[in-house]
Amino acid sequence: MERKWWKESIVYQIYPRSFKDTTGNGIGDLKGIIEKVDYLKELGVDIIWLNPVYKSPNDDNGYDISDYYSIMDEFGTMEDWEKLLNELHKRDMKLIMDLVVNHTSDEHIWFLESKKSKDNQYRDYYFWKKGKDGKEPNNWVSVFGGSAWQYDETTDEYYLHIFSKKQPDLNWENPKVRKDIYKMMKWWLDKGIDGFRMDVINFISKNTDFPSVSTNEKYGWGGEYFMNGPRVNEFFKEMNKEVLSNYNIMTVGECPGATPEHASSYANIDGSKLNMIFTFEHVSLDHGPYGKFDIKPLKLKDLKENINKWQIELYNKAWNSLYLMNHDQPRAVSRFGDDKKYRVESAKMLITFTMTLCGTPYIYQGEEIGMTNISFDSIEKYRDLETLNYYNEALNNGADKNKLMKAIHYMSRDNSRTPMQWDNTKNAGFSNADTTWINVNPNYTKINVKEALNDENSILNYYKKMIKIRKSNLTLIYGEHIPFMNDNENIFAYIKKYENQLYIVYLNFSKNKQSIILPENITKENLTLIISNYKNNDFFNLKPYEARVYKVSQN
Ligand code: GLC
Numbered sequence: 001m002e003r004k005w006w007k008e009s010i011v012y013q014i015y016p017r018s019f020k021d022t023t024g025n026g027i028g029d030l031k032g033i034i035e036k037v038d039y040l041k042e043l044g045v046d047i048i049w050l051n052p053v054y055k056s057p058n059d060d061n062g063y064d065i066s067d068y069y070s071i072m073d074e075f076g077t078m079e080d081w082e083k084l085l086n087e088l089h090k091r092d093m094k095l096i097m098d099l100v101v102n103h104t105s106d107e108h109i110w111f112l113e114s115k116k117s118k119d120n121q122y123r124d125y126y127f128w129k130k131g132k133d134g135k136e137p138n139n140w141v142s143v144f145g146g147s148a149w150q151y152d153e154t155t156d157e158y159y160l161h162i163f164s165k166k167q168p169d170l171n172w173e174n175p176k177v178r179k180d181i182y183k184m185m186k187w188w189l190d191k192g193i194d195g196f197r198m199d200v201i202n203f204i205s206k207n208t209d210f211p212s213v214s215t216n217e218k219y220g221w222g223g224e225y226f227m228n229g230p231r232v233n234e235f236f237k238e239m240n241k242e243v244l245s246n247y248n249i250m251t252v253g254e255c256p257g258a259t260p261e262h263a264s265s266y267a268n269i270d271g272s273k274l275n276m277i278f279t280f281e282h283v284s285l286d287h288g289p290y291g292k293f294d295i296k297p298l299k300l301k302d303l304k305e306n307i308n309k310w311q312i313e314l315y316n317k318a319w320n321s322l323y324l325m326n327h328d329q330p331r332a333v334s335r336f337g338d339d340k341k342y343r344v345e346s347a348k349m350l351i352t353f354t355m356t357l358c359g360t361p362y363i364y365q366g367e368e369i370g371m372t373n374i375s376f377d378s379i380e381k382y383r384d385l386e387t388l389n390y391y392n393e394a395l396n397n398g399a400d401k402n403k404l405m406k407a408i409h410y411m412s413r414d415n416s417r418t419p420m421q422w423d424n425t426k427n428a429g430f431s432n433a434d435t436t437w438i439n440v441n442p443n444y445t446k447i448n449v450k451e452a453l454n455d456e457n458s459i460l461n462y463y464k465k466m467i468k469i470r471k472s473n474l475t476l477i478y479g480e481h482i483p484f485m486n487d488n489e490n491i492f493a494y495i496k497k498y499e500n501q502l503y504i505v506y507l508n509f510s511k512n513k514q515s516i517i518l519p520e521n522i523t524k525e526n527l528t529l530i531i532s533n534y535k536n537n538d539f540f541n542l543k544p545y546e547a548r549v550y551k552v553s554q555n
Contacts, residue, residue, distance in 0.1 A: 001478045006195070006250035006275055007319060008477055009046035009094070010467055011362045015327045016053055016075055017061060018419045018438070019365060021431035028419070028430070030071070030080040037087045039449070043368060043460075044467035047094040047250070049197050051327055053081065054100075057107050059166035060144075060385055061417075062098075063199060064105035068184045085192055094194035096250060101181050102203045103167040110180075111168050118155050124174045127160035129210065138212040140222035145389040147219055160210075162203060162226060164385060172204045172235055182242045189243070195250035198274070201236075202255040202266065205229030227257040233265055236273035245271075252321050252360075253277045260313035267318040276319040276360060282306045283329050293390055293407040298335065300509045304483065304492050311358055311481035320359030324350055325367060330415045332364075334373035337545060338511060343370050345545040348462045348533035349507055352547035355470040356496060356505045358481055363463070366420050369452045370459040374418050374441045375409040383438045387412040414438060423450035462533060469531055469549070475501040476549075484519045491542065495519055502552035503530070508542035515541050526552050 020032025030053065040048065052062030055070045062072060071078050088095050104111055113122035129137035129149070136149040137158055142165075149158040150165040160169045170177050185196070206226045213220040236253075244251060253266060255277040267276045285302045288294030314320050324332035333339050337346025347370035354361045376382060379391050387408055394404055409415075419436055421444040422429030427436055428444035441447075452460035470476045479496030490510035496503040504527065508514050518524065524539060527550040534546050542548070 001316065002269065003478075004275075006047070007360060008471065008474075009250075009360060010044065010470070011047045011049050011096070011360060012040055012043070012045035013049045013051070013326055013362055013364045015051045015365060015417060017051075018417050018430070020420065020422070021433065021436070024431065024433050025074065026431050026433035026436040027074045029074065030076040030084050034080070034084050034087055037084075037091065037093070041091045041093060042464070043363075044464055044471070045093070045363060047096055047194065048088060049096045049362070050098060052098045052100055052199075057105055057166065059105070059164050063100055064103070064107075064164070064167045065100055066105040066107040067109075069187065082191070089192070094250075096195040096197055096252075097188055097193050098199060099185065099196040099201075100199040101170060102200045103161065103163060103169045106166045106168055110170075114168075115152055115154055115159070118157075124171055125177050126168045127171050127206070127210075128155070128157045129160070130157055138210045138222070139215065139219050140210075140213065140225075141217075141219035144386050145393050148222065160206075162200075169206070170204075172206075172231070173208060178235070178238065182239065185239075185243045189247050189249065193249070195252075195275075198251065198253045200256060201253040201274075202228050202232055202258055202262070202277075204235055205231040223257055228255075228262050233273065236266060240271075240273050244274075250360075251275045256280045260310055263310075263314060263320075264317045267314075269316070269318060276321045278321050278323065278326075279310060281310070283324075286335070293394075293404075293411050295407055295410055299489070300492065301489055303336075303509075304486070307357070307492075308481065308483045308486075308494075315358065315480060320357070321362060322354050322357050322359040323362040323364070324354060325364050325416055326362070327364070327416050328413050330411055331371055331373045332367055333370050334410075334415070336509070339370075339372040342511060342545045343372065344457075344459055345533055345543075347459045348466075349509070349545045349547040351459075351463055351466050352505070352531065352533065352549060353492065353507050355466045356476050356494075356503070356549060358477065358479060358496075361470070364416060366416075368460050368463045369421065369447055369449055371418075371421060371441065371447060372443060373409065373415040374439075376414075376439065379405070379408075381439055382408065382412060382414050384413040384417065387414060421448040423448050465531060473501075473503070473530075473551075474498060475503050479503065485517060488514075490514045491516065500554065502554070504550045504552060506542060506546070506548045506550075508544065508546045511544045513541050513543060522552060526554075528553060 016028050019028040021028050022031040053075045054065045055067035055072050056062045056065050071081050085095050110122045110125045113120050114126050136147045140148040142148040144164045151158050161167050206229050213222050251274045253274045263277050267274050286298040288296045333347045337350050418441045419430035424445045428440045452458035475496050475498035479498035482495040485493040491514050492507040494505050530549045530551050532548045
């Protein structure tokens with residue numbers, strides 16, 4: 001397996017709006033991130049990924065970009081951004097930027113031009129279509145609800161928006177669009193950034209016949225016609241040739257609906273496209289037939305099967321990215337662990353899991369102190385447009401309010417977007433404003449960075465230890481993944497094998513004591529404990545959410 005810096009690095013994701021506010025307007029900013037660079041260095045992470053910081057009307061918190069070449073006013077200036085890059089580089093850390101090029105804002109100059117007339121030179125930068133029988137050109141539903149087409153009076157046509165109507169999809173079929181995007185990418189790379197996280201990048205090639213889907217509902221999911229589309233590999237290759245291959249950078253493509261087969265092509269080790277992708281399968285195991293808010297209980301068996309599949313099928317073919325949460329997902333400890341009695345134990349178990357798989361690990365802000373989901377008591381306190389659209393639509397369709405709120409408490413994207421909890425002062429030390437853009441989780445008085453730094457048994461200190469262990473054991477990074485105890489419904493156990501080295505990982509995903517078995521040909525005497533989230537271990541029994549990593553000595 002070829003060694004690469006981005007395989008051996010750990011990424012820390014920052015959602016700038018919620019990280020640290022230095023101006024007192026209740027919104028996080030770039031100067032706030034600069035203040036915390038030493039904190040991040042000490043944590044042991046190597047790469048910072050920033051969610052979008054470009055100019056944006058913020059319909060979708062920066063994922064609707066109106067100018068790719070400037071910084072969002074609330075976040076600061078280009079000078080602040082340059083300072084941040086410089087501060088990171090000074091400490092041997094890297095910076096990757098979010099690249100949102102499946103769509104722009106409807107306030108981007110390309111779109112403003114495009115909608116002016118059918119013969120405007122930017123008309124074909126987007127997908128414009130005539131209506132059909134007085135309705136939309138097809139029946140695709142948008143990710144955020146309602147039709148994926150918006151009517152525009154000026155030219156009596158509809159434009160495509162897979163996300164909100166303020167996020168029109170760019171037309172990648174048009175070579176001018178691709179050229180302009182590559183130019184913009186080079187501009188940022190020439191400023192010295194270290195790579196891109198590419199937003200829904202497997203959506204860029206659409207079936208341009210735009211066929212309707214069959215459904216009994218008014219609108220239906222058209223994913224098969226715009227995810228992993230016919231020209232997506234060709235576009236990745238072209239982008240790689242024109243831009244990526246000329247720089248020593250890392251790339252990770254966000255790819256909803258991608259299978260290991262897609263990943264083996266998009267993130268092939270031949271280096272001709274992207275370095276790795278974010279898959280969605282393991283964060284969809286608790287989605288019911290009616291989508292993400294139709295929640296079903298998460299079964300460890302399903303998670304094991306899924307992770308094992310990705311670990312095994314990509315091995316020596318493509319590189320995995322490892323994450324349990326991000327700004328679109330619930331808090332990991334609330335979803336995969338226990339955010340009550342065993343919050344500390346389960347958060348430590350989960351990072352042991354992430355740090356012992358093959359791939360590049362991603363930590364999301366606040367994960368390192370075990371921040372939890374939020375349960376706002378009223379919908380007015382929510383900010384995320386997906387959550388709000390879902391609520392309104394479901395309420396209109398007669399759904400029960402309490403049930404809706406319950407689903408939102410578990411699944412809303414705002415769970416991960418409440419402000420970072422730095423200490424136990426006003427607004428968790430995030431901001432000195434009277435009101436913050438979204439409320440702080442009231443549990444900040446107990447769960448915060450200051451507290452965690454002072455407690456040697458904190459989740460944060462365990463993260464630091466686990467990060468060091470991963471970085472000093474190549475087997476944990478590159479090792480082959482060999483699961484055992486496969487039928488066990490509470491324990492995830494696997495061997496890591498690399499060159500002559502063997503490690504064994506046991507993870508108890510339950511609140512109960514569980515007994516373990518050893519893999520064939522390995523005895524207790526062969527094992528040296530490398531790390532555990534409990535001080536005392538009872539060898540054949542795992543305590544609630546106990547995690548252990550053993551090194552196997554070879555006789
Ligand atoms: C991605 C982003 C998400 C955003 C969407 C549209 O999934 O992670 O936050 O809403 O793309 O850009």
